Amino acid sequence: MQSSVVQPDNLWSTRRYAKQQKIANAKKYTDGMVIATADIVRVLEILICPGDKVVLEGNNQKQADFLSRSLAQANPKVLHDLHMIMPSVGRPEHLDLFERGIARRLDFSFAGTQSLRISQLLEDGLLEIGAIHTYIELYSRLLVDLIPNVVLSAGFMADRHGNIYTGPSTEDSPALIEPAAFSNGIVIVQVNELVDDVTDLPRVDIPASWVDFVVVADRPFYIEPLFTRDPKHIKPVHILMAMMAIRGIYERHQVQSLNHGIGFNTAAIELILPTYAESLGLKGKICRHWTLNPHPTLIPAIETGWVEHVHCFGTELGMEQYIAARPDIFFTGRDGSLRSNRMMCQLAGQYAVDLFIGATLQIDAHGHSSTVTKGRLAGFGGAPNMGHDPRGRRHATPAWLDMRSSTFQGDDTYLARGKKLVVQMVETFQEGGKATFVEQLDAIAVAKKAAMPLAPIMIYGDDVTHLLTEEGIAYLYKAESLAQREAMIAAVAGVTDIGLAQNPQTTARLRQDGLVAFPEDLGIRRTDATRELLAAKNIAELVRWSDGLYQAPAQFRSW
Amino acid sequence: MQSSVVQPDNLWSTRRYAKQQKIANAKKYTDGMVIATADIVRVLEILICPGDKVVLEGNNQKQADFLSRSLAQANPKVLHDLHMIMPSVGRPEHLDLFERGIARRLDFSFAGTQSLRISQLLEDGLLEIGAIHTYIELYSRLLVDLIPNVVLSAGFMADRHGNIYTGPSTEDSPALIEPAAFSNGIVIVQVNELVDDVTDLPRVDIPASWVDFVVVADRPFYIEPLFTRDPKHIKPVHILMAMMAIRGIYERHQVQSLNHGIGFNTAAIELILPTYAESLGLKGKICRHWTLNPHPTLIPAIETGWVEHVHCFGTELGMEQYIAARPDIFFTGRDGSLRSNRMMCQLAGQYAVDLFIGATLQIDAHGHSSTVTKGRLAGFGGAPNMGHDPRGRRHATPAWLDMRSSTFQGDDTYLARGKKLVVQMVETFQEGGKATFVEQLDAIAVAKKAAMPLAPIMIYGDDVTHLLTEEGIAYLYKAESLAQREAMIAAVAGVTDIGLAQNPQTTARLRQDGLVAFPEDLGIRRTDATRELLAAKNIAELVRWSDGLYQAPAQFRSW
Incomplete structure (x- = not known):
């Protein structure tokens, strides 16, 4: 890819510089943009810094669960005080992050089965709530005052350049990835399958230009039929x-x-x-x-x-x-x-x-x-x-x-x-x-x-x-x-x-x-x-x- | 690209069938997905049918103006009664479409300099207004009850596969293109420059999977500094x-x-x-x-x-x-x-x-x-x-x-x-x-x-x-x-x-x-x-x- 514009000095590009540093440090564990499955915990410890704002894709129908399970295994001495931003808090490891001291602050939209435990962690002083949002409020704040450092997302397939086929649950991915991809954040996508070339993908849902790393998950992401009523x-x-x-x-x-x-x-x-x-x-x-x-x-x-x-x-x-x-x-x-x-x-x-x-x-x-x-x-x-x-x-x-x-009468009916x-x-x-x-x-x-x-x-x-x-x-x-x-x-x-x-x-x-x-x-x-x-x-x-x-x-x- | 799912019968895929027919008919004028600049009027006459819902990108800072000028040259005996859907009606040819009988119905959001002429065309019976919307209402309706048959959009550059670099005015493109790309509509993007390969693009804003045709415009799209105040x-x-x-x-x-x-x-x-x-x-x-x-x-x-x-x-x-x-x-x-x-x-x-x-x-x-x-x-x-x-x-x-x-008192303050x-x-x-x-x-x-x-x-x-x-x-x-x-x-x-x-x-x-x-x-x-x-x-x-x-x-x- 060409760079068509002048490069800024460091004073105005601290996020870009931080990203370049992180990526350079992770280089020995990556093959181009592909992270080896077995190295994910170590690489997350490098690509994420204490205090970072980390978006973790928890959706109704798509979970970045390999990434969340891996993040929960990080060393709390290395990774701590993360500010997690999650549409849906739906899995036990989402809260293990707080129990283990890896994360401290939480902004979220929905917590089904985990809602009781959130209240308990709050009471125990292990978790601070930023705010509880509706979905589009949360997406919106990623562009305004919750700009993410790292986004952990999920898809069905990727090619080696980072083009992503999300499968039928594209769901939140575009809304979560764009704010990081265009603010020098780091975008990591777990996939069920890696292919060589874009022509091997059914289609591209997220272009490679927006993705920094892909990693093949240890098993396909979790999905359950939440919207089926017998x-x-x-x-x-x-x-x-x-x-x-x-x-x-x-x-x-x-x-x-x-x-x-x-x-x-x-x-x-x-x-x-x-x-x-x-x-x-x-x-x-x-x-x-x-x-x-x-x-x-x-x-x-x-x-x-x-x-x-x-x-x-x-x-x-x-x-x-x-x-x-x-x-x-x-x-x-x-x-x-x-x-x-x-x-x-x-x-x-x-x-x-x-x-x-x-x-x-x-x-x-x-x-x-x-x-x-x-x-x-x-x-x-x-x-x-x-x-x-x-x-x-x-x-x-x-x-x-x-x-x-x-109650509107006469011309005022045009104002009703x-x-x-x-x-x-x-x-x-x-x-x-x-x-x-x-x-x-x-x-x-x-x-x-x-x-x-x-x-x-x-x-x-x-x-x-x-x-x-x-x-x-x-x-x-x-x-x-x-x-x-x-x-x-x-x-x-x-x-x-x-x-x-x-x-x-x-x-x-x-x-x-x-x-x-x-x-x-x-x-x-x-x-x-x-x-x-x-x-x-x-x-x-x-x-x-x-x-x-x-x-x-x-x-x-x-x- | 592979097809990973069963193909439907025609009863449930009329839009896909119509699209395939149109594309087959246009084939002799296209080199892969590239339309020759000189053939654009003819190709538009093939890819658009009378009565189609046509989204035309008129933005503040990006105009599909080669496509709008070309559409206005179509033969009204071939192309008529189009239903135009436009965020911004900003150029004379946008309304020539109605004066010439190519288009009949208009859904739009904003009309600056053209607002007087819209009123006149309305009075003369040459134009019907669907509704005047705010921008996100208009985008929303593209997913609900104004699903487009054709989208005419604009970008800086494309490669021969259809990957688009919009330049800094991505503006409405993603919102306009997605509804057509995923409903068997036809997406045509004019660009200032065509390159061979994705690696020749500064970045990809719209993936090729969402684009059907690109065409090099006769001149770069029009842009004016609307937001500058001296x-x-x-x-x-x-x-x-x-x-x-x-x-x-x-x-x-x-x-x-x-x-x-x-x-x-x-x-x-x-x-x-x-x-x-x-x-x-x-x-x-x-x-x-x-x-x-x-x-x-x-x-x-x-x-x-x-x-x-x-x-x-x-x-x-x-x-x-x-x-x-x-x-x-x-x-x-x-x-x-x-x-x-x-x-x-x-x-x-x-x-x-x-x-x-x-x-x-x-x-x-x-x-x-x-x-x-x-x-x-x-x-x-x-x-x-x-x-x-x-x-x-x-x-x-x-x-x-x-x-x-x-006015809220006591516990009710929590409801304010x-x-x-x-x-x-x-x-x-x-x-x-x-x-x-x-x-x-x-x-x-x-x-x-x-x-x-x-x-x-x-x-x-x-x-x-x-x-x-x-x-x-x-x-x-x-x-x-x-x-x-x-x-x-x-x-x-x-x-x-x-x-x-x-x-x-x-x-x-x-x-x-x-x-x-x-x-x-x-x-x-x-x-x-x-x-x-x-x-x-x-x-x-x-x-x-x-x-x-x-x-x-x-x-x-x-x-």
């Missing part, structure tokens, strides 16, 4: 709620483009599009454009022509062949495999879709919700990015315009803006009989204990346009006061304390005024909400719908 | 306002990271950081991290150590050598030249910075503002993306927390969220004596005439946290009612009708209550606001600050 667990109550969503929200507001969170509720919606929604004559009128991971439960809707396009945050295990066989629907490369991109899909889910629908663990009387429960710093992932009204949006769609306030539809879809009680509607969110106690300036709220009440429970739908965007909003929430809160405190006459009036709708108000008979409506009742039927292309992971196979 | 035009009133911004906003709220719009007001802020702000002892405390195009007026602040990092939407003509010599500050590739990225910089400017400050042409009594004036459909560009509170943000900074409402600071900085009268503060925005009349569902508002009043005029600062985020907000706006509206209608006693009370601050309330003497405070008083002094590295374009050179 239809056999869908209950009639989910189907009733799904019918309400279709009738009372999707049809009413002409929702053309949308994002579904993960769960049995949204899986039920996906599975009754070809049956219930079809019977309402809605095909081609709603749910045409999607931003979501390739949920297997979307297969029947795709096969029956409901779905025009799906853009994906990441992939889903078992869906590879099906996706490759449906290139009109999914974003795929010339090689035929999926190209996902979480940053772009988050943008699309914010700025280009009509609706987000998702679930939560707790909702308070104001409509604020959180998945953080006692002792667990679970983080946000992407839900707050999806679950708010992007006020920088300026184009109109029918659903978006439908959310305009009716629409809103993204943000739907919270929850049963009033969780598994085990815990009420979803609570007096105070656990998130407040968690914030107090961890000395956070504000509670980790997943979705704020004033961002929620619709609250959907098994009782009915509260059309919160119509609320003209906070008090009215709270009454609407209570009207669908069932026999929780918040629901019971409501005067039934208030609820009756809200129904009359069209602010709340129960199933019967929507022309839905509760007795129709049976599993018969599901286009697929189990995984085997999904496989059949896919013509055998969907290859269900072992844990979902029961036939 | 300090010689900065007036004492700009300096007074800049002092208020630093004292009353940046210092007060500890603004660490920010985005400056373009104009003499913000240029004045940049130029008094090393003088006025330095005298206040603010270095290292404010304005450390920036997201903006490389404004030449930022050079003195960079040279005096104010600026830690700058991430750029695009480049600025003349700044190439300076940027390359300051890699600790700017995002540059291994080759040394800038890597800009508008999508990522827009994200950073939304989610990772404390403050946006910009100007506008009209503000109404509610604080709504617009740059759309009679007969001109100017579009939005990125201002609404920068100029709103991103409600999907969850991390806290001192400035952001400072915007919390004081901060806000991005959105500052409108305007003189009460524009050049030529036109009032900036108006009873009704022209945008409303424009919307009515063009049958748009809502007025093209640049920044909505409820998104503005601070309004800064030569009179003073209105701390709008503190307003507890709409009426109070309007009084605060009137208090700084000077001798415009809106300002004169205000009872001076009301203004006095607002000042006492700290809701409005005049220069004297901030300890600023109006007589101190002289050009002596400017670290550079003209372009020649900027060049001197840069040690000759800034190479000012001819139109700015007067020495």
Whole structure:
């Protein structure tokens, strides 16, 4: 590669100089840009310095787990006080880094199974939290005030020049690698397979110009089918709620483009599009454009022509062949495999879709919700990015315009803006009989204990346009006061304390005024909400719908 | 490249099939993936079909102008009814496409000099508007419901395999190309220079796997220094306002990271950081991290150590050598030249910075503002993306927390969220004596005439946290009612009708209550606001600050 511009003096190129030094020191362990698998711990000790900001790719569907396991083996006398920046803290060794004194500070987005241990390490003084972010906030800060020194990423294949084929889970890689590649940071990518030349790669997802080192992992990176929901667990109550969503929200507001969170509720919606929604004559009128991971439960809707396009945050295990066989629907490369991109899909889910629908663990009387429960710093992932009204949006769609306030009059109606539809879809009680509607969110106690300036709220009440429970739908965007909003929430809160405190006459009036709708108000008979409506009742039927292309992971196979 | 997955049947691969057909038909005019310059019109007629969605890269700093000029020469009997999708409509031939009947529908973000003609074509029935978007909305829709058939982009250099070096204005290319490259669209990139091999490129910005054709342009793409403001035009009133911004906003709220719009007001802020702000002892405390195009007026602040990092939407003509010599500050590739990225910089400017400050042409009594004036459909560009509170943000900074409402009490304080600071900085009268503060925005009349569902508002009043005029600062985020907000706006509206209608006693009370601050309330003497405070008083002094590295374009050179 040529250098087309003048070289700076050292005063202004400390990062470049530091990088050159590190690379020179690592030279004896590398063959060009390839690090020998067995030398990785030693090389990480050279390429990373104490105090460095280190981005570690932990994704939903792609883990730089060879690199994280190796980093956790580093000598804490050599490598200490690292500032880890991680989209997802999902593996035990992610926290071993802190326990062993290699890392000290953590900025992250999501921590599923590791959330309890984060809280404990925090209490023990072994870990400091920078902040808990949504995904695109975290990516954004890599360009502003968290510019990384080192990025540890993962892909399927690399060539010897450093061109990377990420496989179908491109996910966060472009968003994580670019900030380091163009700020004299060091980019190290673990791959399952090394090939000689670019022509041996299915395609290039990350060009070699952005990558400093590749290393072949000791075993393929870990991936699990996080977004698969077995239809056999869908209950009639989910189907009733799904019918309400279709009738009372999707049809009413002409929702053309949308994002579904993960769960049995949204899986039920996906599975009754070809049956219930079809019977309402809605095909081609709603749910045409999607931003979501390739949920297997979307297969029947795709096969029956409901779905025009799906853009994906990441992939889903078992869906590879099906996706490759449906290139009109999914974003795929010339090689035929999926190209996902979480940053772009988050943008699309914010700025280009009509609706987000998702679930939560707790909702308070104001409509604020959180998945953080006692002792667990679970983080946000992407839900707050999806679950708010992007006020920088300026184009109109029918659903978006439908959310305009009716208080604007005359010429001022031209100043009334629409809103993204943000739907919270929850049963009033969780598994085990815990009420979803609570007096105070656990998130407040968690914030107090961890000395956070504000509670980790997943979705704020004033961002929620619709609250959907098994009782009915509260059309919160119509609320003209906070008090009215709270009454609407209570009207669908069932026999929780918040629901019971409501005067039934208030609820009756809200129904009359069209602010709340129960199933019967929507022309839905509760007795129709049976599993018969599901286009697929189990995984085997999904496989059949896919013509055998969907290859269900072992844990979902029961036939 | 290998194909690692099964090939789909035609039912599900209509886009792939259409692409293969087009490419086969173009084969006789192409040498591999290289289109001969002289054949471009003919090849475009083959690769594009009537009705196709065609993305045409019109950027601030990079124009696919050879491709747009060529497309405008196509035969309207062959190519018609195209749906053009363009970030920026900036060149005459962009609209010739509509006048000649080649294109019919337009989705766009920004139209500077062409805005009047768009309105005329609309009136004449030769052009339909899809929507006017902000930049990232437009990129987002390319993944959802405006998936392109063809993308026409531009770069500095390509190799014969299709690897692209965009040069320092990577700008929109990644955001425009990815949606087509992974949906069986066709990607055509014009370049100034073709080289044989990837090793002959300074670096790869877009990998060959994403590109279908390259063509050498008849001349290098057009670029103009849009973001350069000559300090010689900065007036004492700009300096007074800049002092208020630093004292009353940046210092007060500890603004660490920010985005400056373009104009003499913000240029004045940049130029008094090393003088006025330095005298206040603010270095290292404010304005450390920036997201903006490389404004030449930022050079003195960079040279005096104010600026830690700058991430750029695009480049600025003349700044190439300076940027390359300051890699600790700017995002540059291994080759040394800038890597800009508008999508990522827009994200950073939304989610990772404390403050946006910009100007506008009209503000109404509610604080709504617009740059759309009679007969001109100017579009939005990125201002609404920068100029709103991103409600999907969850991390806290001192400035952001400072915007919390004081109405929350007890545990509820944990539910109070901060806000991005959105500052409108305007003189009460524009050049030529036109009032900036108006009873009704022209945008409303424009919307009515063009049958748009809502007025093209640049920044909505409820998104503005601070309004800064030569009179003073209105701390709008503190307003507890709409009426109070309007009084605060009137208090700084000077001798415009809106300002004169205000009872001076009301203004006095607002000042006492700290809701409005005049220069004297901030300890600023109006007589101190002289050009002596400017670290550079003209372009020649900027060049001197840069040690000759800034190479000012001819139109700015007067020495």
